[in-house]
Amino acid sequence: MTRRIRKRITAAAAAFATALTGALLAVGAPAPAQAAVPATIPLKITNNSGRSEPVYVYNLGTELSTGRQGWADANGTFHPWPAGGNPPVPAPDAAIPGPAAGRSLTIRIPKFSGRIYFSYGQKLVFKLATGGLVQPAVQNPSDPNRNILFNWSEYTLNDAGLWLNSTQVDMFSAPYAVGVQRADGSTSSTGHLEPGGYNGVFAALRGQSGGWANLIQTRPDGTVLRALSPGHGVGTGALPASVMDDYVNRVWQKYATSTLTVTPFADRPGVKYYGRVSGGVMNFTDGSGAVVTSFQKPDADSIFGCHKLLDAPNDQVRGPISRTLCAGFNRSTLLTNPNQPDSTPAGFYRDPVTNHYARAIHERMADGKAYAFAFDDVGQQESLVHDGNPLQAHLTLDPLD
Known part of the structure; x- marks a missing residue:
């Protein structure tokens, strides 16, 4: 698998x-x-x-x-x-x-x-x-x-x-x-x-x-075959590695002075984690104030692939927080909603810096x-x-x- x-x-x-x-x-x-x-x-x-x-x-x-x-x-x-x-x-x-x-x-x-x-x-x-x-x-x-x-x-x-x-x-x-x-x-x-x-x-x-x-690939005769995902685009150099930097920088700046609240389990609304940026790192604490996991500022590859700096192990803490962050970065909802995940599609992909590949697909499904x-x-x-x-x-x- x-x-x-x-x-x-x-x-x-x-x-x-x-x-x-x-x-x-x-x-x-x-x-x-x-x-x-x-x-x-x-x-x-x-x-x-x-x-x-x-x-x-x-x-x-x-x-x-x-x-x-x-x-x-x-x-x-x-x-x-x-x-x-x-x-x-x-x-x-x-x-x-x-x-x-x-x-x-x-x-x-x-x-x-x-x-x-x-x-x-x-x-x-x-x-x-x-x-x-x-x-x-x-x-x-x-x-x-x-x-x-x-x-x-x-x-x-x-x-x-x-x-x-x-x-x-x-x-x-x-x-x-x-x-x-x-x-x-x-x-x-x-x-x-x-x-x-x-x-x-x-x-x-x-x-x-x-x-x-x-991202678009064609045959030698010009026939369009596919569009690569942006993660592969970054990996091959088709898409600039800095394509998400501006948005990430703004997110890090915002949560240096405010709190990002993540409620990762729909069936457990009482489980919440609180993210703040300090020393360039976003630390998440639980209700007692104890730090449960931390994230370095992610790059585009980490965001598009939901891996590397946004690795999501199959556990009950880091993985659920990471996948919530991954969705928020790809959909560009972290600046508009400090309570994540955001499940309102009308607000997805509205920032000029976003996953435009995902936006183009979702808009046409x-x-x-x-x-x-x-x-x-x-x-x-x-x-x-x-x-x-x-x-x-x-x-x-x-x-x-």
């Missing part, structure tokens, strides 16, 4: 027990015995893209019962990866032929924590290193998948149910939505863009000064929900569906318009 998936399950399912452990739901009663999740469930993939190229689907991840990494075929049968090499060696072909335009295909997904990849026109290239699977990393110009149009969804299916989300944490590319059909027959879905939203995101980045247009950075689930802004006893999952490939 990747760091990003782990972060999202820690935060988005904070009301639930940790999904990786297969623990029971932590909000309310344990899942009833009659709602036991079967070994596999159907995933219906519908191709509404309007594109004529063949589609290839991959189900890659960690088998939760054993911890082994591998892939699942269309029937949901698990296949462990063979040993890798140094340099990495080609992985077995795990591609499942996807549905043609206007058609649907139903496969089965097992109790995994992993990703559903899909690509248009070409199969993806996966390799195995001695440490495991090498997944596509198109921020690297030499990645063999650099000129392929593809995307992925992330999911965990375990004894407590299904968590399935769309994601733009690494990149914004071929659009899709996710959904779940519940035991009573009702459905829930998220991830659809508004009409024209796909091209609208790229247009917004092109129109934003400061290097944001450099049909329901406003997205995973544009790792802790976008703070304040329930994430594009996630969950059910404790799913009948069927859905993945819908949408038009690139």
Whole structure:
């Protein structure tokens, strides 16, 4: 399981027990015995893209019962990866032929924590290193998948149910939505863009000064493939490393003379931490006045990645405070609201210095929900569906318009 998936399950399912452990739901009663999740469930993939190229689907991840990494075929049968090499060696072909335009295909997904990849026109290239699977990393110009149009969804299916989300944490590319059909027959879905939203995101980045247009990647023939996340943009030099400095400096200045109050648990409003900047460091104290954790002034990489100087361990103090700060920095709400987290989307991304990538995506989602950075689930802004006893999952490939 990747760091990003782990972060999202820690935060988005904070009301639930940790999904990786297969623990029971932590909000309310344990899942009833009659709602036991079967070994596999159907995933219906519908191709509404309007594109004529063949589609290839991959189900890659960690088998939760054993911890082994591998892939699942269309029937949901698990296949462990063979040993890798140094340099990495080609992985077995795990591609499942996807549905043609206007058609649907139903496969089965097992109790995994992993990703559903899909690509248009070409199969993806996966390799195995001695440490495991090498997944596509198109921020690297030499990645063999650099000129392929593809995307992925992330999911965990375990004894407590299904968590399935769309994601733009690494990149914004071929659009899709996710959904779940519940035991009573009702459905829930998220991830659809508004009409024209796909091209609208790229247009917004092109129109934003400061290097944001450099996040867009194209094929040699000029075809737009994706926009890298700003974290990858900083890492590759496409976006200036100083892009968030002005906002961070203003936050540090404000809380040198006032207090930032963080209430990280929605179900425990009495748990509060109080942040003040002293000696260039933001110290957080609990109700007794004891310092519980401290943060150095974060840079853009730490903010966009919700890591490094904003590291968020899976604990009950630093991690919850850090993810709240991460959301506040990305959404630029720390100056306008001293009580965090801020769960009012109307106030997000209003400062000229903000995560304009996340802003452009959220503004064009049909329901406003997205995973544009790792802790976008703070304040329930994430594009996630969950059910404790799913009948069927859905993945819908949408038009690139």
